[in-house]
Amino acid sequence: xxxxLRPLVATAVIFAIAYALSILQFPGLFSTRVLGNFLTDNxxxxxxxxxxxxxxxxxxxxxxxxxxxxxxxxxxAVLISWAGWHPLAAFAMALASAAAFGGLMGLAVHYLxxxxxxxxxxxxxxxxGGASVITRDSIPVSHEFYDWISSLIIRLPGGGRLSFIxxxxxxxxxxxALVAHRTKFGSYVYALGGNSVSASLMGVPVARTTVGxxxxxxxxxxxxxxxxxxYTSAGYPLAxxxxxxxxxxxxxxxxxxxxxxxxxxxxxxxxxMLLGLVxxxxxxxxxxxxxxxxxxxxxLLFLFIVLQRLIFAASVRGEKAS
Amino acid sequence: MxxxxxxxxxxxxxxxxxxxxxxxxVDFGLRAGEVHALLGENxxxxxxxxxxxxxxxxxxxxxxxxxxxxxSLDTPQQAQALGIGTVYQEVNLLPNRSVAENLFLGHQPTxxxxxxxxxxxRDSRAILKRYGxxxxxxxxxxxxxxxxxxxxxxxxxxxLSGKVLILDEPTASLDRNEVERLFxxxxxxxxxxxxxxxxxxxxxxxxxxxxxxTVLRNGRLIDTRKLDDVTRxxxxxxxxxxxxxxxxxxxxxxxxxxxxxLLDFTNxxxxxxxxxxxxxxxxxxxxxxxxxxxxxxxxxxxxxxGADAADEGEVKIAGKPTSISRPTDAxxxxxxxxxxxxxxxxxxxxxxxxxxxxxxxxxKLGWFSALTRDEQMEIAGKFGEAMDIxxxxxxxxxKLLSGGNQQKVILSRWLATDPAFLILDEPTxxxxxxxxxxxxxxxxxxxxxxxxxxxxxxxxxxxxxYSSRIVVMRDRELVAELSGENISxxxxxxxxxxxxxxxxx
Numbered sequence: 001x002x003x004x005l006r007p008l009v010a011t012a013v014i015f016a017i018a019y020a021l022s023i024l025q026f027p028g029l030f031s032t033r034v035l036g037n038f039l040t041d042n043x044x045x046x047x048x049x050x051x052x053x054x055x056x057x058x059x060x061x062x063x064x065x066x067x068x069x070x071x072x073x074x075x076x077a078v079l080i081s082w083a084g085w086h087p088l089a090a091f092a093m094a095l096a097s098a099a100a101f102g103g104l105m106g107l108a109v110h111y112l113x114x115x116x117x118x119x120x121x122x123x124x125x126x127x128x129g130g131a132s133v134i135t136r137d138s139i140p141v142s143h144e145f146y147d148w149i150s151s152l153i154i155r156l157p158g159g160g161r162l163s164f165i166x167x168x169x170x171x172x173x174x175x176x177a178l179v180a181h182r183t184k185f186g187s188y189v190y191a192l193g194g195n196s197v198s199a200s201l202m203g204v205p206v207a208r209t210t211v212g213x214x215x216x217x218x219x220x221x222x223x224x225x226x227x228x229x230x231y232t233s234a235g236y237p238l239a240x241x242x243x244x245x246x247x248x249x250x251x252x253x254x255x256x257x258x259x260x261x262x263x264x265x266x267x268x269x270x271x272x273m274l275l276g277l278v279x280x281x282x283x284x285x286x287x288x289x290x291x292x293x294x295x296x297x298x299x300l301l302f303l304f305i306v307l308q309r310l311i312f313a314a315s316v317r318g319e320k321a322s
Numbered sequence: 323m324x325x326x327x328x329x330x331x332x333x334x335x336x337x338x339x340x341x342x343x344x345x346x347x348v349d350f351g352l353r354a355g356e357v358h359a360l361l362g363e364n365x366x367x368x369x370x371x372x373x374x375x376x377x378x379x380x381x382x383x384x385x386x387x388x389x390x391x392x393x394s395l396d397t398p399q400q401a402q403a404l405g406i407g408t409v410y411q412e413v414n415l416l417p418n419r420s421v422a423e424n425l426f427l428g429h430q431p432t433x434x435x436x437x438x439x440x441x442x443x444r445d446s447r448a449i450l451k452r453y454g455x456x457x458x459x460x461x462x463x464x465x466x467x468x469x470x471x472x473x474x475x476x477x478x479x480x481x482l483s484g485k486v487l488i489l490d491e492p493t494a495s496l497d498r499n500e501v502e503r504l505f506x507x508x509x510x511x512x513x514x515x516x517x518x519x520x521x522x523x524x525x526x527x528x529x530x531x532x533x534x535x536t537v538l539r540n541g542r543l544i545d546t547r548k549l550d551d552v553t554r555x556x557x558x559x560x561x562x563x564x565x566x567x568x569x570x571x572x573x574x575x576x577x578x579x580x581x582x583x584l585l586d587f588t589n590x591x592x593x594x595x596x597x598x599x600x601x602x603x604x605x606x607x608x609x610x611x612x613x614x615x616x617x618x619x620x621x622x623x624x625x626x627x628g629a630d631a632a633d634e635g636e637v638k639i640a641g642k643p644t645s646i647s648r649p650t651d652a653x654x655x656x657x658x659x660x661x662x663x664x665x666x667x668x669x670x671x672x673x674x675x676x677x678x679x680x681x682x683x684x685x686k687l688g689w690f691s692a693l694t695r696d697e698q699m700e701i702a703g704k705f706g707e708a709m710d711i712x713x714x715x716x717x718x719x720x721k722l723l724s725g726g727n728q729q730k731v732i733l734s735r736w737l738a739t740d741p742a743f744l745i746l747d748e749p750t751x752x753x754x755x756x757x758x759x760x761x762x763x764x765x766x767x768x769x770x771x772x773x774x775x776x777x778x779x780x781x782x783x784x785x786x787x788y789s790s791r792i793v794v795m796r797d798r799e800l801v802a803e804l805s806g807e808n809i810s811x812x813x814x815x816x817x818x819x820x821x822x823x824x825x826x827x
Contacts, residue, residue, distance in 0.1 A: 003462065003465075004418070004462070178436065182436040183436060183437065184428065184430060184432070187419070187423055187427055188427075188428075190416070190418065191419065191427060193418070194416040194417065194418035194419060195414075195416055195417070197414065198414040199416065200398075201398060201410070201414045202416070202427050202428065202478075203399045203402060203427075204427065204428060261416075261418035
């Protein structure tokens, strides 16, 4: 088997086993209602994680994701509730500003040769600070367009509901997978993560690809912010603190190598679902502190990092032996 | 314009870095259907010329012509578009992607914007078949051997460019069978009308596949010759540059008393690095190592010191079988090693002269018997004086010193450990005349004091001046051991070129 497939398979197997064990304990977990909520509750995280997958595949990191989600929520709420914009116009504005923001970070990463960690850390403070300057409070959004979106629901047999935002996340994953695995841009992203020197000698437009990657990540973070605003019907500057770390966890648990070059968008989807499962399990149990979520995520992350090391170290040895 | 028949030509190309002239009005012409070898020692300007021809550097003077038309190559992509493809020594592909993607990256067949993977893999299979490779195009490139990756790199370059192929030391990490396979591919491509530039350090390989040879030295064009008209000796003479008089022996050769045997290497070697060699080293003896760059000189030094572990053969120290698999073993036995790349492997630039001198001694003493500052000052002061190290203070960072003084610091570092055996790799490269003389004097003095030394140098006159015996390396093999009246520049050049070629004329 292709060695980059192995972490993906491992994630899928672990998810299947964990889900099966949870169902044995709480049969109620196996219902369309729970599955539908899985998608809805994790929609914003999933969308942000797709962007993060591209960034990590290219060998970078984006710490500004959570802050961009928070900023977008506030921006959209302000434009709708205070300035009276139509939500669609506010969304367009949010996506455009995120594109510019991500593009600038990409330019800094490429042309200033500053590590992505530092550039996006600065971006994180800027976006979070910007959101808090606009308002310190939660701004409620009430608009008939929001009500209409919330009413777009596909009812499933067994009482489950597929929401618009849940389906949007699935759609983003499908498009993300196509872009990553079946377009030239996708192949350039993998090339950068594999070896950026080789990539540029092979004619990969390194600058354009780097800028594109961070632009994509920020735009998807803004889309996640829009989804979060639809989900909570409010904008709050301290919303989604630390979501970038959840997104990174989902990407790594999904089998993408943190140093770039190897991984699948589908893996990230399973990673997000696995995180969602842990949370749902703890809610079902009812007695466990919600902080157990963090402990489980920490353990899973560690497990996957060790697993990846073993897989890649083993195949390197294998090559030398042959 | 035109009329020269060259597919790719450089005319009077000049490249200047700071105040250093890297290329001085170099002409180079390459015709379709011919293999043209480019030779020269380190710093001769080969890689600068290649970078200009591939668009990585822009010339400061002169022009580059493709099919007789002057062109300006601003990026490697432009050169690629004009039909010039390059394969670098370190395979510059993506080990994390499939073989097919490595062949087609940037030029994937698409279908409504989506890559057509099936067509890409089908085409890859067809291409690879032409190179005699039957591998799964969907497999990860990194899972294949370096030789296969090299062939994939060539296939990519030929597919994308298809007129000129530049091979920059393609054989450096291949074994003999793989090299032979590569040569078949080169001959085949030549027959298909490609113009090929072949850069290597291995003379045998030059003569095996090339039609023409161009020799560069110190940024100047020395000569371009048809290979049928020259012998290996001629080529070596062009490369080394000295109009070496084929005279008899000089100075030292006669009747040096040979001390007792200190070291005895038997069938000592390492795969892909140095062929097993035999060498006996006596106390009070300087063994000079001659050979062209890449001939295995440095590799031999490294396995003697345990910097690379030998994987076959044995070594006896004073008659006792010993194992030297790490530098610490070597140091414990009284070895010292001054490496070729002083800046990267020799000095600790930010540490002081004093710290640089005592570091090997401290390493030998171990963690728990730290030298006091006074002891350090005394040791550093003693050697600083003995070696005439010109530093304002023993506490200044060693990186501020000149190359010659840095070399003396490294020598002092080993002398402080009271060694029995020193390996010096190019100890006089890049240092001024005064320091040069000082180092040669030190080599002579150490020999007279009974040390055994192995000294690697490209300066043949210098090797002749201080060596008691000389070993000659070629193609990673120890090919000759010279002593007595055979220690002369003429015999050495002959041995480097090819010892089977007969007597010098």
